[in-house]
Amino acid sequence: MGSGTMVGVTTTDLRESAEALLRDLAGPRARLREDQWTAIDALVRQRRRALVVQRTGWGKSAVYFIAAKLLRAAGRGPTVIVSPLLALMRNQVAAAGRAGVVAATINSGNMTEWDDIHARVAAGAVDVLLVSPERLNNPDFRDAVLPELAADAGLVVIDEAHCVSDWGHDFRPDYRRIRTLVADLGDDVPVLATTATANDRVVTDVAGQIGTDTLVLRGTLDRESLHMSVVHIEDATARTAWLSRYLHELPGSGIIYTLTVAAAHDLADVLGSHGHDVGAYTGRTDPAEREALEQALLDNEVKALVATSALGMGFDKPDLGFVVHIGAPSSPIAYYQQVGRAGRGTARAEVVLLPGPEDRRIWSYFASVAFPREHIVRAVLDALDFERPLSTSALEPLVELNRSRLEMVLKVLDVDGAVRRVRGGWLATGEPWTYDTERYERLSHAREAEQQAMIDYQSTAECRMSFLRRQLDDPALSGPDPDTPDCGRCDNCTGVRPDTTVDTADLAAIRTRLDRPGIDLSPRKQWPTGMAKLGIPLSGKITDGPATGRVLGRLSDLGWGQRLRPLLDGPDAPVPDHVVDACIAVLRDWNWDQRPTSVLAMESPTHPKLTADLAARLAHIGRLRDLGTLHIRPGRPPVSAANSAHRVAALHNSWDPPPLDDLDGPILLIDALTDTGWTLTLAAHTLRAAGAPAVLPFALATPT
Numbered sequence: 001m002g003s004g005t006m007v008g009v010t011t012t013d014l015r016e017s018a019e020a021l022l023r024d025l026a027g028p029r030a031r032l033r034e035d036q037w038t039a040i041d042a043l044v045r046q047r048r049r050a051l052v053v054q055r056t057g058w059g060k061s062a063v064y065f066i067a068a069k070l071l072r073a074a075g076r077g078p079t080v081i082v083s084p085l086l087a088l089m090r091n092q093v094a095a096a097g098r099a100g101v102v103a104a105t106i107n108s109g110n111m112t113e114w115d116d117i118h119a120r121v122a123a124g125a126v127d128v129l130l131v132s133p134e135r136l137n138n139p140d141f142r143d144a145v146l147p148e149l150a151a152d153a154g155l156v157v158i159d160e161a162h163c164v165s166d167w168g169h170d171f172r173p174d175y176r177r178i179r180t181l182v183a184d185l186g187d188d189v190p191v192l193a194t195t196a197t198a199n200d201r202v203v204t205d206v207a208g209q210i211g212t213d214t215l216v217l218r219g220t221l222d223r224e225s226l227h228m229s230v231v232h233i234e235d236a237t238a239r240t241a242w243l244s245r246y247l248h249e250l251p252g253s254g255i256i257y258t259l260t261v262a263a264a265h266d267l268a269d270v271l272g273s274h275g276h277d278v279g280a281y282t283g284r285t286d287p288a289e290r291e292a293l294e295q296a297l298l299d300n301e302v303k304a305l306v307a308t309s310a311l312g313m314g315f316d317k318p319d320l321g322f323v324v325h326i327g328a329p330s331s332p333i334a335y336y337q338q339v340g341r342a343g344r345g346t347a348r349a350e351v352v353l354l355p356g357p358e359d360r361r362i363w364s365y366f367a368s369v370a371f372p373r374e375h376i377v378r379a380v381l382d383a384l385d386f387e388r389p390l391s392t393s394a395l396e397p398l399v400e401l402n403r404s405r406l407e408m409v410l411k412v413l414d415v416d417g418a419v420r421r422v423r424g425g426w427l428a429t430g431e432p433w434t435y436d437t438e439r440y441e442r443l444s445h446a447r448e449a450e451q452q453a454m455i456d457y458q459s460t461a462e463c464r465m466s467f468l469r470r471q472l473d474d475p476a477l478s479g480p481d482p483d484t485p486d487c488g489r490c491d492n493c494t495g496v497r498p499d500t501t502v503d504t505a506d507l508a509a510i511r512t513r514l515d516r517p518g519i520d521l522s523p524r525k526q527w528p529t530g531m532a533k534l535g536i537p538l539s540g541k542i543t544d545g546p547a548t549g550r551v552l553g554r555l556s557d558l559g560w561g562q563r564l565r566p567l568l569d570g571p572d573a574p575v576p577d578h579v580v581d582a583c584i585a586v587l588r589d590w591n592w593d594q595r596p597t598s599v600l601a602m603e604s605p606t607h608p609k610l611t612a613d614l615a616a617r618l619a620h621i622g623r624l625r626d627l628g629t630l631h632i633r634p635g636r637p638p639v640s641a642a643n644s645a646h647r648v649a650a651l652h653n654s655w656d657p658p659p660l661d662d663l664d665g666p667i668l669l670i671d672a673l674t675d676t677g678w679t680l681t682l683a684a685h686t687l688r689a690a691g692a693p694a695v696l697p698f699a700l701a702t703p704t
């Protein structure tokens, strides 16, 4: 034994303790896998650094919870787990509690509890501290809390460790801090990095970043339940018709992935109109609603969620029966990771890819926004001061970036040392900064190679599973005793091809629905969590919100986006005739349950003439009762953009509704722009309480 090992504890004793903890975690019949034990032994007894690359569901969290508990029993400090999945780790944390592991979480949602948690950590009352990667960039946490934690940590765990690597498909600027964190640890502090998917390049990179002699434990990527196929249908509407026809034949419930938010909503709308029980799940879906949708899928209450990649890491449904892609992801790793959610605990799961000719254009769009060009980054640096901090929202109008890309640029500049986050915002440090052209070019080349691999996957005549496994450097395909390469299950192995014909009546119906002017405005379904803390008695399902509304167009669309933007960005003016005509077309094709009998305009702080004029003209043309404007109550607090809960709290009871007692039908509620949907939801809530039988919201535009 070398220095730093646990003197006096035999391997046998340690293994027995580890097996006992696993039984507490996973049930009386659970046994450690050999690789789980190897990792635990390496961490606890040898205090080594280890990288575990195993598929989701293999039991990576058991390794770190057991190692954490054994290290605590040996008198070591708490385990610090850095994970982007904190919100999704509730179940594991509850299970760890049964094994006597005391866990605490530090994230942006529980700032008020930090001092208390910090005190408990200092008193030795916490075994596991879960930290979100974003915390590592928070000035208070980084300067005051982190150094103490790093000094006392018994074990550091980096979950989803592929995010550390530039080569990872999901690199996150926050994760660059982890290099510093690990570098500052003592030599005898073990480190465990875990990920489900990493090719050779990512494995080498991550292993090198966490230590010089890292133990790598890597499992096979094969999954015998997956039956993979590719369905080639050139026309996008025909692909939708095909899916609508075959969806009920797919086993159990599953996920349908799309490449964009708009595609997810459109597809969910079409499938829903054809009688399929589906829900849309995207990056714009509120956390409370995401949770409800995930639960509906877990409970098989829906056939499928139509989702973007926002439904991803950490979602674990062992009996997920299928994953369908309408549009191909841009890399084999991203594709494998998404299809790997199917068939974890079932004998058979279907994996179907329906690529489209438009996929490449969407990939180029996402690539072009991945990291901004040098002159844009320079503009951010130039806008910042050395002494007077600027908040992100103050900075936003000064540069050509939206909020999320601006935040990403600031994080990268922060890690590079060119800017510094302080209380109140961001400062320039004056450190010279160079645009890492070489790095971005290198990443750009890697991205192009991955895109080509996805194109090749679609046309390959080889086994599809082995094609993907080779792309991901599956260790089980090489070495002294390699797996048989062909899966024997995919369309290329079996020669069985799905029928690609579509019903012409289906096709016509879908085309009519997709060509219909305007887009759906799905009502919010859940109040945000934590409203009670803000003194507002709203929770759970929304029962008195608006009906499904309609929007004339998306600002991001080429068609209506170009025409609506000047109306909303320019000076306030009455609505032009051609816009009124388009609105009438949307209203005419709206399949409402009951025709509205009155019209009401939302008071718009920026475009009062536009909204009031539109409402008045629609009332006149449709012979509806004109209720005028829904006025904002004087003294309404500013509506914070920080999060849904604060937004709802500010909007709650913030209008003075007109008398509505004698209404005999729904109100058509008119607004210029709807973004999060909370304003219309709360306005409808107010109107319903004042006696409106139903509220049909209609807006000129939505951002995306």
Ligand SMILES: [Zn+2]
Binding pocket: 462, 463, 464, 465, 466, 486, 487, 488, 489, 490, 491, 492, 493
């Ligand atoms: Zn095959």
